[in-house]
Amino acid sequence: MSLRIYNTMSRAKEEFIPLHPPKARLYCCGPTVYNYAHIGNLRTYIFEDILRRTLRFNGFEVEHVMNVTDVGHMTTDADEGDDKMQVAAQREGKSPWDIARFYEEAFFSDTARLNIERPEVTPRATEHIGEMIEMIKRLEENGYTYNTSEATYFDTSKYATYGKLARLNLNEQRQGARAEVVMDETKRNPSDFVLWFTNKPTHIMKWESPWGVGYPGWHIECSAMSMKYLGETFDIHCGGVDHVPVHHTNEIAQSECSTGHPFVKYWMHGEFLLTNNAKISKSTGGSINRLQSLIDAGYDPLAYRYLCLQAHYRSELNFSLEALDAATAGLRKVYSTRPENDPFAQNEAGYPEARQRVFDALNDDLGTPQAVGLLHAYGSYRLWIEFDAILGLDIAKRSQPTEEALPAEVLALIEQRNAARTSKNWADSDALRNQLIALGYEVGDSSQGTTVKRKAL
């Protein structure tokens, strides 16, 4: 079965046929680096990582671009310039640029620990202001913009298919459905959005433009940067589901109106991670749900990755420590699969079919839960290893108890314990075993003797 993916635009699974085979070009909305990413954010990047690995497994050459949003674009209070990046800068006594670099590094450190491959290109918004201005100029030439005392806007009434992706019924949308939303009276239509802010004197990050000194609107960076690196029309655009009604809807409008061409062929969206049946919000203390806090609590980052693989990317996933514990134990089972017990060692003929079933599961809109279930059912080391190219769980490395030399301290403890055991001094033996466990080793006694090895998880 060839790769099929769910396209939000058609609300159906479609066969993936790239525009320029064997290239597969995808753009993913990246982090806004004013704070630490939380595990909910990270779930989406895991999904995108699975996508790029699956594309590659299918033989495509992946060109993956992910932006780094290092300019604050949101304003909740026009007079104060209450911008996420700026608030963070003031809070921490640093410049917005320092803040952005700091959290960008933290982000890539987290993704690396989750075995999320780094996209081929990770452009920063602040380094593409020129491209954004050029794009707004084109929109202006094409007659899709208007200027007010506050900003340059995109006029959504000029774009007939506005809202197609989200199937918005503009007449039924309620402007400012949430109380916190500041409404701009200078807009012509509720759905119009800012291309370039001009009336924000207290904003620290600002640039010259044909419309005045200011900074870009929220959506323009993704359009400008994706087109720069992937062309005016490319294959796949990903992001979180929350981006469907606004961000991606606006990206489509401004992109297609500036070029006159279709923007993206397939739209894919990852569902939210929930905690206590509610989403984690970055702006309301979401940073306590950092990957680092899980690591500090003794969890392995890959256990979190494994947990995410057990749920489909288009389903909400209820996160809890209990679920993470279960994932940790499940991963341990994966790592304990031994090549010498491989069921296909005696039955070579069964391998291709098994391999195909797992592959088909993955190719059916990234069915990682089915794939993992099948892999467990087969219990084949060889199969796990082959598909770890997609799963990214470091199985080869973690499952082989490396014959690393044990530290002298550990060897001494083992020797003492062996002595205690031969003299049947069980109290000392158990105490010594506890010491070894505390040092991160697994101790096992069997009729063949005692084995001590570093814990894989």
Add this chain to the structure above:
RNA sequence: GGAGCCGUACCCAAGUGGCUAAGGGAGCGGUCUGCAAAACCGCGAUCCACCAGUUCGAUUCUGGUCGGCUCCUCCA
């Protein structure tokens, strides 16, 4: 108010118009062990929120009810 999603065992979570409703974890029983841990073997939903309807047959399709979630210019 509008749009969309979801409700499967103790937990996480697949799935299908009709063979025994995946898989993992926990739990229980067993093998192994001085005892453990790990590993391995076995057990585990007569049932898929509830109520109608369509159908020879629905957990799977339709309608409604209840409950939960997300979005409607912070968000992955």
